Amino acid sequence: MADETLMEFPCRFPLKIMGAAVPEFHAQVARIVERHVPGTPEEAYTQRASSGGRYLAITVVVEAHSQVQLDALYRELTACELVTMVL
Template identity: 35%
Template sequence: MTDLHHPDIDTLIEFPCDFELKAMGRHCEEFIDLVFNITQKHVPDASRENIRLNESKGSKFVSVKIKFYATHINQIHGIYGDLNEHPDVLMTL
């Protein structure tokens, strides 16, 4: 098993750093909560104050951006992995 905390893992991101992720799904409060809760699972000090929303033209969909302080790559991999496995998440960036 690979130790994702190991400093020799190849990444273009220098840690620690501010990181912003984006997830898209149907526009509802539950989706916003989903993105926040998954992020907070991997970054306990993530704040709802760091969430920005962008609704689609017809307000049917929303992109949720959340910025947080990442200390290692496995936080990012964990968040994206959990988001991409959830059926309500249509896309992540």
């Protein structure tokens, strides 16, 4: 039962990654996403700064092929020192 999911794969799955607005944040997030979802195009990314400009939210829509893949991506993103939160 642990392998069951309510999602059907493959599917497009949006992730919102938030962190400090530092120059290397987007590049680091893109490297992590590329390791788990190779070939994710730059057009899949959008970003928005907070009103005060201290934080950046990056949304990336990935083509997910399994729950295991999404879980591994989520774990690596949340382990990144530049990432504050992943939704």
